[in-house]
Amino acid sequence: MPDHRLTTFDLRLSTKKYYLCPNKRMDIKEAIDKARLPQHVAIIMDGNGRWAKEQGKLRVFGHQNGVTAVRDTVEGAVEIGIKYLTLYAFSTENWNRPRLEVSALMELLVNTINKETKTLMDNGVKLRAIGNLPQLPTKCYNRLHEAMEKTANNTNCTLTLALSYSARWEITEAARQLAQAVQSGRVRPEDIDETLFAQHLATKDIPDPELMIRTSGEQRISNYLLWQLAYAELYFTDKLWPAFRRQDFFEAIMAYQKRERRFGLTSEQLVKPQKKPFNKN
Ligand code: FPP
Numbered sequence: 001m002p003d004h005r006l007t008t009f010d011l012r013l014s015t016k017k018y019y020l021c022p023n024k025r026m027d028i029k030e031a032i033d034k035a036r037l038p039q040h041v042a043i044i045m046d047g048n049g050r051w052a053k054e055q056g057k058l059r060v061f062g063h064q065n066g067v068t069a070v071r072d073t074v075e076g077a078v079e080i081g082i083k084y085l086t087l088y089a090f091s092t093e094n095w096n097r098p099r100l101e102v103s104a105l106m107e108l109l110v111n112t113i114n115k116e117t118k119t120l121m122d123n124g125v126k127l128r129a130i131g132n133l134p135q136l137p138t139k140c141y142n143r144l145h146e147a148m149e150k151t152a153n154n155t156n157c158t159l160t161l162a163l164s165y166s167a168r169w170e171i172t173e174a175a176r177q178l179a180q181a182v183q184s185g186r187v188r189p190e191d192i193d194e195t196l197f198a199q200h201l202a203t204k205d206i207p208d209p210e211l212m213i214r215t216s217g218e219q220r221i222s223n224y225l226l227w228q229l230a231y232a233e234l235y236f237t238d239k240l241w242p243a244f245r246r247q248d249f250f251e252a253i254m255a256y257q258k259r260e261r262r263f264g265l266t267s268e269q270l271v272k273p274q275k276k277p278f279n280k281n
Pocket of ligand 1: 045046047048049050051059063064066067070087088089090091094108109112113161216241
């Protein structure tokens with residue numbers, strides 16, 4: 001069993017990060033306490049353009065290499081037992097990027113789904129998507145649905161791609177659905193509470209993320225899962241997304257495990273297990 005009071009040292013003995021606990025050196029993956037994993041990790045994959053620029057290449061080269069980071073992170077997540085992983089792959093705002101970049105990203109999405117469905121099957125990963133999906137090009141929409149159907153019975157991990165997604169869009173949609181339900185008499189205004197509201201979000205069938213990772217040094221939430229991240233721990237790394245690998249993911253998990261999650265309570269109250277203030281995961 002890993003020691004929770006680990007002191008982190010980057011011993012720089014090799015490319016692997018090692019953690020020190022009394023008289024013992026361990027790989028970061030072994031150092032993770034598997035009993036205290038976040039169920040759901042959400043990621044903002046940022047820095048593709050800057051990474052490409054550093055290589056003297058076009059932005060699309062960064063997106064292409066971002067796929068390797070996606071594969072490695074998904075495999076790493078499955079390896080340690082993360083049940084839900086949600087990736088911000090294309091925001092509502094991204095439609096305003098240069099036309100060529102948008103079409104390259106859509107093509108990359110189709111090609112990636114084609115190539116990586118086998119990886120998802122091999123790792124027992126179920127693919128799903130949230131966002132204004134009918135806005136996607138037809139080919140992209142169809143391929144996505146085929147891959148979701150094919151992987152529907154996988155149970156190791158649920159990988160959700162946020163595509164043509166923005167949290168304000170999602171919250172507005174939920175409000176619209178509830179307004180319609182009230183108008184038609186199916187719901188009374190006094191019945192609307194946090195639980196009912198959350199049941200109208202795109203993420204209604206998955207728990208809220210306990211950890212949100214953003215790469216590239218930016219420290220913003222950028223219209224991502226605004227409702228669901230209410231209690232999440234936020235982890236920011238300077239790594240640019242195409243350079244991100246499972247070791248970086250494991251480091252984020254270690255950082256999460258060192259934090260104290262209080263849900264509005266005091267440290268002293270946390271000594272005894274407490275009922276959480278809301279119906280949170
Ligand atoms: C942000 O970097 C990244 C995106 C807008 C696209 C994310 C897409 C991928 C990682 C590749 C495809 C993913 C899947 C799931 C198939 P940026 O372009 O904003 O970088 P910058 O901030 O350096 O300009």
